[in-house]
Amino acid sequence: MKYIFGNWKMNNTSVEVKDFIKSFKPPKEDAVFGIAVPFPYIKEMQKKLGKKAQIGAQNVSFAESGAYTGEISAKMLADCGASFCLVGHSERRQIFGETNEWCREKVKALQSRNIMPVLCIGETLQENEQKKTKSVLKSQLKIGLSKADFSKKIIIAYEPVWAIGTGKTPTKKEVDQTISYIKEYINKEFKQNLKVLYGGSVKASNAKELLSGDIVDGALIGGASLKVNEFLEIAKSAKEKI
Ligand code: PEP
Numbered sequence: 001m002k003y004i005f006g007n008w009k010m011n012n013t014s015v016e017v018k019d020f021i022k023s024f025k026p027p028k029e030d031a032v033f034g035i036a037v038p039f040p041y042i043k044e045m046q047k048k049l050g051k052k053a054q055i056g057a058q059n060v061s062f063a064e065s066g067a068y069t070g071e072i073s074a075k076m077l078a079d080c081g082a083s084f085c086l087v088g089h090s091e092r093r094q095i096f097g098e099t100n101e102w103c104r105e106k107v108k109a110l111q112s113r114n115i116m117p118v119l120c121i122g123e124t125l126q127e128n129e130q131k132k133t134k135s136v137l138k139s140q141l142k143i144g145l146s147k148a149d150f151s152k153k154i155i156i157a158y159e160p161v162w163a164i165g166t167g168k169t170p171t172k173k174e175v176d177q178t179i180s181y182i183k184e185y186i187n188k189e190f191k192q193n194l195k196v197l198y199g200g201s202v203k204a205s206n207a208k209e210l211l212s213g214d215i216v217d218g219a220l221i222g223g224a225s226l227k228v229n230e231f232l233e234i235a236k237s238a239k240e241k242i
Contacts, residue, residue, distance in 0.1 A: 002211055003155065003197055003218030004235040005034035005118065006225025007058060007086060016226075017041050021048045023228040031218070031235035035225065036086050036118075039072055046081035056084035056118070059092060062105035074113040084116040086220075088144060090161045100143035107154065108147040116153045118220070119144050120199070121182075125162035133160075133178065138185055145190060156196045157220040158182055163200025165222060169210065170200075176215045183215075204233035211238040 012020070017037075021044075026033060033053035037045050046055040061071035077085060087110070088103035107117045121140040123133040141156070148154055158179055163169050170178070179196045186194050198210055199220030211219055219238065224230045 001029070002031050002216075002235070002238045003034065003195060004031040004231070004238060005036065005056075005084075005157070005197060005218065005220045006231055007036045007089070007199075007220060007222045008038060008226060009058070009091070009222060010038060011226055012038070012041070014041070014044075017044065020228050021045070024049055024052060024232070026052060026232050026235060030232070030239055033235065034084055034118075036084070039080075042077070042080040042082050046083075050081065054083045054116075055081065056086070056115075057082045058086045058089065060085050060087070060106050060110055060115075062102055062109055064109065074109040074115055077110075077115055078113040082115055084118055084155075085110050086157075087117045087119045088140070089120045090122055090159060090164055094161070100140055103140070103144040104147050107144060108149075111149045111152050111154070114152065116155065117148075118155045118157050118197075120157045120159055120220070122159040122161050122164075122200070128160065128162060134181060137178070137182060141182065141185060142189060145186070148190075150190065150192050154194060155217075156182060156186070156194055157199050158196055159199035159220060165201070167201050169202075169206060172209050172212070175210055176213065179215050202234060204230050204237060207234040208237040208240055212241065 036056045036058045087106045092098040110117045123136045127136050195217040197218040197220045198216050202219045202221045203224045
């Protein structure tokens with residue numbers, strides 16, 4: 001079964017949250033669902049949809065507590081019922097200057113509260129064009145996972161930055177090749193087999209092809225996860241063989 005995880009980013013208010021809850025009726029066998037929602041909606045989403053989907057956050061502080069105005073700790077996320085949290089999404093890295101070292105500390109903080117990190121990695125367009133994809137991914141993984149506790153669950157999301165919100169995607173062959181590389185690297189460096197999702201402009205119309213086969217374990221979906229029917233459609237088509 002594929003992992004179909006959504007990332008609402010900074011979208012939706014309580015009206016849309018209520019509508020989403022009302023219409024989210026996935027057949028159990030379609031996918032393992034996860035939805036990363038804005039902080040204020042975690043508790044309600046968890047209460048109402050927690051049996052149908054894992055409810056998570058999009059960011060966490062690296063610190064445990066204290067004078068960090070505006071930050072939210074892993075302990076607080078656990079308190080609200082978050083079961084997973086994105087780490088190092090490219091928007092956090094690019095807009096807020098999040099580094100691999102911060103990601104490493106965030107992974108550690110989340111795992112200490114039994115919240116599953118979803119570590120997001122990916123190259124920019126320039127890095128892709130300069131053929132630096134592998135070296136960028138390697139350092140994001142090497143540092144980001146260096147304090148990970150592999151006795152607890154952790155997932156990787158490969159999201160080429162140039163594919164996020166642009167409507168562009170790598171070819172299926174490129175997705176499979178890059179995710180195979182990520183899996184091989186993690187296996188070599190950390191002796192682990194981790195699930196790796198693909199993210200970047202996944203929609204109902206391309207999910208079947210992008211997620212087909214055994215290499216890609218699922219998808220992290222931004223824009224298309226805001227529309228409940230499209231999100232459920234992605235899960236359904238990801239299940240079908242091509
Ligand atoms: C994302 O936000 O992680 C993402 C993949 O966005 P989109 O699906 O809109 O490209």
